[in-house]
Amino acid sequence: MPEYGPVTVERDGDVAVVTMNNPPVNALGLALRQGLMAALDSLRGDASVKAIVLAGTARAFSGGADITEFGGAMQDPNLRQVISAIEDMPVPVVAAMQGVALGGGLELALGCHARVAWPTAKMGLPEVKLGLLPGAGGTQRLPRVAGVEKALSMIVTGTPIGAADAQAAGVVDLVTDGPYPGAAVAYARTVTDRRRVRDREDKLEPARTDPGLIDRIAAPLLKASGAQAPRACVESVRAAVQMPFDEGAANERRLFEGLVVGDESRAQRHAFFAEREAQKAKLPPGTEPRPVQRAAVIGAGTMGGGIAMCFANAGIPVTVIETEQAALDRGMARIAELYATSAKRGSITQQQADERRGRIQGQLGLEGVRDADIVVEAVFEEMGIKKQVFAELDRLAKPGAVLATNTSYLDIDEIAAATSRPGDVLGMHFFSPANVMKLLEVVRGRNTSPAVIATAADMGRKLSKVGVVVGNCFGFVGNRMLARRTDAAERLLLDGASPQEVDAALTAFGFRMGPFAMSDLAGLDIGMRIRKAFGKRAPVADALCDAGRYGQKTGRGYYLYEGRASTPDLAVDAIIAAESAKLGITRRHIGAEEITERLIYPMINEGARILEEGIAERPGDIDAIWLHGYNWPAWRGGPMFYADLVGLSRIRDRLQDFHAATGDEALRPAPLLARLADAGQGFSTPTKKAA
Ligand code: T1G
Numbered sequence: 219m220p221e222y223g224p225v226t227v228e229r230d231g232d233v234a235v236v237t238m239n240n241p242p243v244n245a246l247g248l249a250l251r252q253g254l255m256a257a258l259d260s261l262r263g264d265a266s267v268k269a270i271v272l273a274g275t276a277r278a279f280s281g282g283a284d285i286t287e288f289g290g291a292m293q294d295p296n297l298r299q300v301i302s303a304i305e306d307m308p309v310p311v312v313a314a315m316q317g318v319a320l321g322g323g324l325e326l327a328l329g330c331h332a333r334v335a336w337p338t339a340k341m342g343l344p345e346v347k348l349g350l351l352p353g354a355g356g357t358q359r360l361p362r363v364a365g366v367e368k369a370l371s372m373i374v375t376g377t378p379i380g381a382a383d384a385q386a387a388g389v390v391d392l393v394t395d396g397p398y399p400g401a402a403v404a405y406a407r408t409v410t411d412r413r414r415v416r417d418r419e420d421k422l423e424p425a426r427t428d429p430g431l432i433d434r435i436a437a438p439l440l441k442a443s444g445a446q447a448p449r450a451c452v453e454s455v456r457a458a459v460q461m462p463f464d465e466g467a468a469n470e471r472r473l474f475e476g477l478v479v480g481d482e483s484r485a486q487r488h489a490f491f492a493e494r495e496a497q498k499a500k501l502p503p504g505t506e507p508r509p510v511q512r513a514a515v516i517g518a519g520t521m522g523g524g525i526a527m528c529f530a531n532a533g534i535p536v537t538v539i540e541t542e543q544a545a546l547d548r549g550m551a552r553i554a555e556l557y558a559t560s561a562k563r564g565s566i567t568q569q570q571a572d573e574r575r576g577r578i579q580g581q582l583g584l585e586g587v588r589d590a591d592i593v594v595e596a597v598f599e600e601m602g603i604k605k606q607v608f609a610e611l612d613r614l615a616k617p618g619a620v621l622a623t624n625t626s627y628l629d630i631d632e633i634a635a636a637t638s639r640p641g642d643v644l645g646m647h648f649f650s651p652a653n654v655m656k657l658l659e660v661v662r663g664r665n666t667s668p669a670v671i672a673t674a675a676d677m678g679r680k681l682s683k684v685g686v687v688v689g690n691c692f693g694f695v696g697n698r699m700l701a702r703r704t705d706a707a708e709r710l711l712l713d714g715a716s717p718q719e720v721d722a723a724l725t726a727f728g729f730r731m732g733p734f735a736m737s738d739l740a741g742l743d744i745g746m747r748i749r750k751a752f753g754k755r756a757p758v759a760d761a762l763c764d765a766g767r768y769g770q771k772t773g774r775g776y777y778l779y780e781g782r783a784s785t786p787d788l789a790v791d792a793i794i795a796a797e798s799a800k801l802g803i804t805r806r807h808i809g810a811e812e813i814t815e816r817l818i819y820p821m822i823n824e825g826a827r828i829l830e831e832g833i834a835e836r837p838g839d840i841d842a843i844w845l846h847g848y849n850w851p852a853w854r855g856g857p858m859f860y861a862d863l864v865g866l867s868r869i870r871d872r873l874q875d876f877h878a879a880t881g882d883e884a885l886r887p888a889p890l891l892a893r894l895a896d897a898g899q900g901f902s903t904p905t906k907k908a909a
Pocket of ligand 1: 242243245278281282283284285286297318320321322323325344345348350351352353354356491494495
């Protein structure tokens, strides 16, 4: 069996099977491209070959272009050359797709004359999630097989589709669960139409005859993001409709080359790798996670219910524990309702909803933890109650069970000290709604054993979370940095900005919601309780709470609410002005740039302290936390990556200004930040992958 690097060629009678095997996901790096070209060259003149099947592995047909190659000089053959070579083969080439076919992987398949998919196949063009657009003909070929509407939705959202959907859309010609790749070999023998996808125009006609079609479809898709890439995707598909193939492809290339060198794509490529690196906890070699067959969650409130759903969704039976029947019934009813809604929306099947619901059992009393391998406590956020629960868990839970608390800021070591097995205790901080949000802060205590950390990190992967291991301190990583932004927002109001100006600056930066709209959604009373518990003051927020303005739940907070619709409220301006006057602050107009800097730079500064203290292992971990837990805009890469883009000397200088103006010690540049700025360095010396 001839081999060309990671590519092998095998004969099945008159059909040649070309198989890509470049673990882990058949990324189309140079060696694989060269191997494909060599294999095709070896077959081109062979008259005994009547058809070719292009195959991958069970995990991936191909995960696309090798992202680590971006930013460097791309060596030939490039992917477009490989695809043209396939298109121009003298015999039909059929793609056999199981696992993922993403980005360049789907573009490769679209270069084939036909496509056969297995039920496990997932295909899409997710380049927009890397701040790019498909750069090997995807924006030109996909509309030619799936039509403009489907293609635009797939390309601008980057969301992959399954085999059945792909067949319905015309992306694949056959879906089979026959032998792999044998069923494609059999199909290849029947293929007579060797028309290249690039030569098919019929599916472009509707857009050619209806000039407004593209904009009508694109408008709602573009609403979601302020980034450049989604707009470039639309322009490239428009070119597919308006230009001959080669011109459209050249235009796509031009757009691609503009984006790939830009900050947005660098930021999103950084985010891609940071998310994966962040999940690799630094543990002693040979540390193994403990087996988990069964889980228990204490507390059936919003968080407890969501956490239980995570376990059930991952196939792990879970017991939800409450102290009162009414609370248990409410919690179980909420879970059932959430599953019913998901089934109704079609995001899961009714059968999946029933199976998952069936894995969750409610129980009164802590006895229910006895057979659990992992217990997650999600009771009221008060230290006394937490310690009581953990003392009971220590008595009831089986030896070796992992005892986790979902606290979002309390001291893990103090909670662990309530047990005789602090090595088995750690934090597993989920984000609300827990069954939706991807982030999981895995908080190691002073005595937490490596095996327990490994078990929680492994559980994060199994629950499809981005599990980031962090150290124990007030608010861990995310909330500790968020507290700096909250303080800054409060100070901006006192200095002269309005809630809507502050929120507008942050949404313009790329967040979906500003700090005050977010506070109104969560409820100002939550912040007030924490401030009271720790003796902290926030003059404006306290005054609003004193006035009973808790946000949406009371119909007024920083804004006035009619249902979910909010409007500015002059009464709030008066409250703010009064608090400023009490503090002798002269209010002034503050521009959007200063507002943005005063919200973001203190967070970055706190991030530097967190790195210095070893609470976070890598700057990328902080970025992954903010990207997956706090809606930091992906095209800005995360706070620490963004800091490197801005330049640490600018941030240091501005912080010094803010410190001088307010006397707030938290705004004094952190030693690490000052040191790196003085040395002209950044938080992340460019890793090979994000260069
Ligand atoms: N390039 C390089 N490395 C990749 C890679 C890729 N395309 N995809 C995955 N990896 C690495 C990843 O970093 C990790 O490494 C390991 O593989 C396993 O990945 C011209 C411009 C395929 C769905 O956007 O979405 O084609 O951490 O942990 O959960 O138009 O990886 O082990 O060292 O994520 O099973 C478009 C990106 C590229 C798909 C598998 N393609 N990949 O998920 O494993 S741009 C994508 C994924 C492009 C063309 C353009 C996922 C996956 P390590 P993993 P997984």
